[in-house]
Amino acid sequence: DGFIKELECSEQEKKEGQVKKAQRKEERAKMRSAKAVIESQWQGTLAKHKEAVEKWEMECEGFAARREMKKN
Structure with missing residues (x-):
């Protein structure tokens, strides 16, 4: 039971990391523009x-x- 929760938590952190990475990429593109x-x-x-x-x-x-x- 604890292993499954850890696995789910790890997967969620991975997804959050990917979302944050995409947001940073978008912000860098806006800044370049x-x-x-x-x-x-x-x-x-x-x-x-x-x-x-x-x-x-x-x-x-x-x-x-x-x-x-x-000057005149």
Whole structure:
């Protein structure tokens, strides 16, 4: 009688472990997906920033070529 209960308990623990493993796998997939979205947004922000810096540098070069002060 005790052996059967131990066996049933062991089987139940095994099933619970499999369920938890599947849940962790699903969570990792969600995290990877969210990370990919964030990375995509970050790359877009970096590209916009790079364009803004290049525009600013060209503007500064124009001021220097015209011998104007940058702050006026």
